[in-house]
Amino acid sequence: MTTAQPTPAPTVGELFAGIGGMSLGLAWAGFNVRWQVEIDEWCRRILESHWPDAIRFDDIRTLDPDSLAPVDLICGGYPCQPFSNAGKRKGSRDDRHLWPEVVRILRHLRRMERHPAWCLFENVDGHVSMGLDSVLSDLEGIGYTCWPLIVPACAVGARHQRNRVWIVANAKRDLFQGRPALASKGCGQSTQEQLAGLLFPCPWPSLSVARAFRAGDGFSRQVDRNRAIGNAVVPQVAYMMGMAIRTAHEIHNLPYAGDPT
Template sequence: MKITNILSLFDGISCGRVALDRIGIEYENYYASEIDKYAIKIAQSNFPDTIQLGDVKNWKEWNLPQIDLLMGGSPCQGFSITGKQLNFEDPRSKLFFEFVDILNYYKPKYFLLENVRMKQEYQDIISNYLGVQPIKINSALVSAQNRNRLYWTNIPNISQPLDKGIILKDVLDGDESIENFINYFDIMKPVNSKSNRVGIIGKGGQGDRIYTTDKKSVTLMAESGGRGAKTGLYLTGEKTVRMLMPNECERLQNLPDNYTEGVSKAQRYKMLGNGWTVDVITHILNNIK
């Protein structure tokens, strides 16, 4: 299949382009709007021919040709159930309306918008603007990561992906390969839980919870605190508790190893927490006719 021009808003590290290439969709031009210099660096290192457009708020100056596919994941921190629920008054959430304006102006054949789970009232507002209801897909079906997301699209016949049955330990490196290893085992407090949590450190805040590797990981986060920071902490050996490494996080997002190499580890974690799970996107885009 071939389409001519693709426009990716809030492009990040171009997970959408990885998905397009993985399923063999041919295209002539890939336009990207992104303002994070580190994300742009990673996108360009993997796809040097990406046409970077800059800030989405300046879209009226772009003068692009007809767009066939518009996709984006507008910043979600203002909507997230796990966040402060700042909704449409949050400046980041207002960027959703830039997506709507661009959609109405270019009238692409296909569009795809990704966002987090949110209050029903916010979800309904987005659905009313886009004219479609979202499909909820958990990345756990195609990855070792629990990551529930909503996808609004006019691409037809989207079903749930088949469950690949991957668990976290399937994508982990051996502990002997981990640099700057920190062992929290001696201060871990075991917990009796029906979830995948096996222990806590201190008071057990979100970043201080310890999980098994025999199930799915928790959701990668761009913004999070505690010892587990953006990946969670995991009991990976008899006396080993650690964070996930960037390569392991790349696998949770179905990206090639070292895809985000070239920036600091902190930036890699942030970008991967903001990114898309590639195989979910390939599943959706596979229905383009």
């Protein structure tokens, strides 16, 4: 009697991981988190507590791409301060503009033929009017076909709008031909309909409202927590994106890199 071999799980590595909001959503979608890159020490402790088997790195600026295990998906929410409407919008002149480091890593992996089949990136909606064209051009220059769209937090049941740009990129073939360049900013079903070509209807974990508030008691013990929560992506959106990527990958019979576990 032949024993059926287990299907490999898709694997992911996260840049700018923070407290792991994107890792969490993708783990819900069945991805195995192999490595995470995060410069903040407090955030790295949170990541270690939830993903003890993942390898962690600190500063993306000194990261050697050869030290990264091969994955099916590289994701991350690169710093938004250069593009945010709440900031000075210095763009590439901002010293927090770290997108070039992402490009450096992806180009190296491409040369080594170890680039992931998928990329998933997130940023503020102010990125649409500053810097997004350059990001898409960089990804296409590396060999990725991109589909940018805007998904608000309220699309997955949150009590705030929080529009965010999500960039889905695929290196194997053009899966996005004929799709809209950007989804609308509307809440609810319209956003799901934009994903209908990739995502089979399925439920996702319900969104609970975070109960962490800035305290005015003079103590700083919650500062790291509040900042990290504020910087984190909504995991339910990452879950939706992860399910869409898995569905598209399997519909087109693309192989996974394999789960070493």
